[in-house]
Amino acid sequence: MKYRLENLIDIEKFRKLMEEFYNISNIPYGLIDLEGNVVCGAGWQDICTKFHRVNPKSAKRCEESDASIKNRTKKLDLNKKYGFYKCKNGLIEGFIPIIVREKHIGTLCFGQFFFEKPDVEHFKKQAEEMGYDKEAYLKALSKVPVLDKEQVEGYMRYFVRLAEMLSDIGLQQFKLKDSEKLLLQYNKALEDLVADKTEKLEELSEKLQNDESQRKTIEENLKETNKRYEKLMEVLPGGIVIHKEGEIIFANSSFAKLLGEEDSEKFKGKSVFSFIHPDHYGKAKNRISRSKKGEPLSLREYKFVKVNGKVIEVDAISTSFPYDGETAILSVIRDISYRKQVEKLKQKVEEKMKLLKEVQEYDKIRTEFFANLSHEIRTPLNLIYSTLQLLEYDLKRVSNDLEKTKFNKRLGIIKQNCNRLLRLTNNILDMTKIDSGYFKLKFQNCNIVKIIEDITLSVAEFGQNNNIEIIFDTDVEEKIIALDTNAIERIMLNLLSNAVKFTGTGGKVLVKITTTDDTVIISVKDTGIGIPKERINTIFDRFTQVDKSFVRSHEGSGIGLSIVKALVDMHDGEISVESEYGKGSEFIVKLPARQIENENGELENCKSDKDYKDYMEVIDVEFSDIYAS
Ligand code: ADP
Numbered sequence: 001m002k003y004r005l006e007n008l009i010d011i012e013k014f015r016k017l018m019e020e021f022y023n024i025s026n027i028p029y030g031l032i033d034l035e036g037n038v039v040c041g042a043g044w045q046d047i048c049t050k051f052h053r054v055n056p057k058s059a060k061r062c063e064e065s066d067a068s069i070k071n072r073t074k075k076l077d078l079n080k081k082y083g084f085y086k087c088k089n090g091l092i093e094g095f096i097p098i099i100v101r102e103k104h105i106g107t108l109c110f111g112q113f114f115f116e117k118p119d120v121e122h123f124k125k126q127a128e129e130m131g132y133d134k135e136a137y138l139k140a141l142s143k144v145p146v147l148d149k150e151q152v153e154g155y156m157r158y159f160v161r162l163a164e165m166l167s168d169i170g171l172q173q174f175k176l177k178d179s180e181k182l183l184l185q186y187n188k189a190l191e192d193l194v195a196d197k198t199e200k201l202e203e204l205s206e207k208l209q210n211d212e213s214q215r216k217t218i219e220e221n222l223k224e225t226n227k228r229y230e231k232l233m234e235v236l237p238g239g240i241v242i243h244k245e246g247e248i249i250f251a252n253s254s255f256a257k258l259l260g261e262e263d264s265e266k267f268k269g270k271s272v273f274s275f276i277h278p279d280h281y282g283k284a285k286n287r288i289s290r291s292k293k294g295e296p297l298s299l300r301e302y303k304f305v306k307v308n309g310k311v312i313e314v315d316a317i318s319t320s321f322p323y324d325g326e327t328a329i330l331s332v333i334r335d336i337s338y339r340k341q342v343e344k345l346k347q348k349v350e351e352k353m354k355l356l357k358e359v360q361e362y363d364k365i366r367t368e369f370f371a372n373l374s375h376e377i378r379t380p381l382n383l384i385y386s387t388l389q390l391l392e393y394d395l396k397r398v399s400n401d402l403e404k405t406k407f408n409k410r411l412g413i414i415k416q417n418c419n420r421l422l423r424l425t426n427n428i429l430d431m432t433k434i435d436s437g438y439f440k441l442k443f444q445n446c447n448i449v450k451i452i453e454d455i456t457l458s459v460a461e462f463g464q465n466n467n468i469e470i471i472f473d474t475d476v477e478e479k480i481i482a483l484d485t486n487a488i489e490r491i492m493l494n495l496l497s498n499a500v501k502f503t504g505t506g507g508k509v510l511v512k513i514t515t516t517d518d519t520v521i522i523s524v525k526d527t528g529i530g531i532p533k534e535r536i537n538t539i540f541d542r543f544t545q546v547d548k549s550f551v552r553s554h555e556g557s558g559i560g561l562s563i564v565k566a567l568v569d570m571h572d573g574e575i576s577v578e579s580e581y582g583k584g585s586e587f588i589v590k591l592p593a594r595q596i597e598n599e600n601g602e603l604e605n606c607k608s609d610k611d612y613k614d615y616m617e618v619i620d621v622e623f624s625d626i627y628a629s
Contacts, residue, residue: 008177030108082156094152096156117146233250272284277305315334431559439566497625
């Protein structure tokens with residue numbers, strides 16, 4: 001880097017020093033920079049300033065001299081400490097280079113002077129030539145000092161010292177500048193560093209601020225999330241409890257309800273184990289620590305103790321759960337007491353079903369047995385019956401009346417008992433058919449009034465034999481309804497035989513039909529023994545007999561009325577009984593008055609043309625329980 005003279009030397013101080021020197025020596029001086037500019041100087045000769053540099057012609061020479069000096073100072077042999085120069089106007093100058101760090105930075109000049117007395121004549125001529133005021137010019141010339149060469153060299157040595165001093169000062173200054181530069185560089189680097197650090201610090205602070213606001217946002221989000229979680233958990237039907245290190249930090253109202261507590265807040269801070277049954281502490285502890293490690297666990301059943309001390313059965317599942325920025329355990333608990341009860345009930349139902357199946361199986365076997373038995377009895381019975389008829393036929397040819405009467409009576413007993421056996425087997429067979437669903441009715445649209453009347457008439461004859469009056473009454477002559485003739489026959493004969501059976505001689509049996517648009521009511525009313533109140537409700541149950549004693553006055557199996565009820569039910573009808581013990585009974589059958597159509601949409605009309613006489617044989621069987629008097 002290049003330094004200018006004025007940057008390395010304190011010019012002002014130098015000027016003062018040189019002025020003092022000038023005052024003593026009267027030798028003018030000048031300090032000239034590398035460009036030839038006079039940085040400072042004093043005591044310029046009048047001859048120069050007032051004449052040579054004023055006149056254009058001589059001034060031109062001054063300029064040429066200046067340029068020459070400039071050149072010389074530039075090309076100066078730096079080893080030569082000083083030099084002299086005679087200007088074009090004839091005056092002498094001395095010059096000493098100022099060297100700093102081996103670099104020429106300026107020149108110290110002094111002069112003008114003469115080594116010898118000047119040639120006045122030459123100057124006179126010059127004055128004339130240039131047109132100077134000769135007198136004033138010569139006066140100025142006289143002021144130019146004439147110096148002895150030795151004296152000049154003395155001055156020069158002084159100036160060399162001075163130049164060396166200036167060089168030293170310049171060097172110091174240079175170094176100072178260098179260090180200043182360095183310092184500036186350091187300073188700059190330091191400033192850059194500081195700026196860089198400041199920038200980084202600002203970035204860091206901004207980041208910190210961002211982080212802080214982010215942290216706050218996360219915190220708020222977390223709180224918000226927790227609130228949402230709590231709200232969600234509050235509405236869930238299952239019991240939810242969040243606990244940390246065994247301590248409850250949240251419980252929803254379902255959990256409180258489960259344990260019989262109204263306020264779920266009361267659980268906060270309590271131990272989660274305080275509700276677990278002591279038998280299940282170990283299991284619960286183990287599973288909670290496993291779920292803390294993040295292990296997935298399935299449902300487990302526990303016993304919990306409610307606040308009132310009651311033990312309930314629950315199932316629970318736990319999982320680790322982020323809560324309030326920490327890891328907690330979330331347990332979902334359900335009351336399974338109800339489910340357990342249902343399970344127990346289910347088990348009971350299964351047991352009962354098993355039992356029912358066994359009973360049904362047993363019932364099936366029993367039904368089959370009865371069916372077989374009935375068949376087995378009916379076959380020999382029929383044989384006995386036909387043999388009996390043959391005997392009756394043979395007996396007609398016996399002439400001895402006494403013998404005839406005797407045999408007739410005995411044959412009568414055999415016949416009646418055959419009929420009783422037949423009735424019993426028929427009943428058992430029907431009962432088993434009804435039970436197994438094989439008893440099918442064949443519905444036809446028939447005049448119910450005629451059927452009932454015919455049956456009643458045919459029984460009336462039997463009643464007369466027993467001195468019982470049987471009366472028939474109806475409000476209509478004809479009422480066509482859908483019925484099964486055989487079933488109606490069985491119903492009526494059963495009710496009538498019972499009525500006759502339980503009515504003593506001299507009694508009355510009234511069969512009455514009452515109709516409405518949609519019902520036919522058949523009443524069989526007797527003036528018999530009646531039925532005790534406590535028996536009325538069970539009268540239609542199977543094997544029911546009011547008089548169960550061995551000495552009972554009437555025979556029977558207790559199946560008849562149950563078959564009657566089943567047959568009435570099959571007609572979608574109803575049967576009921578009204579009775580006053582000791583005064584008589586009334587059986588009322590209500591049948592729906594409806595008609596049926598066949599597959600072609602035609603009415604299915606009655607094909608049976610049974611007359612009352614046709615019932616006689618059946619009556620023998622149905623009435624076989626009644627001892628003919
Ligand atoms: P049973 O073959 O024994 O007559 P039922 O089922 O026909 O069987 O009758 C059951 C019981 O109801 C009878 O044993 C009798 O005690 C009672 N009962 C039925 N009809 C009458 C009636 N008209 N009067 C009094 N008791 C009756």
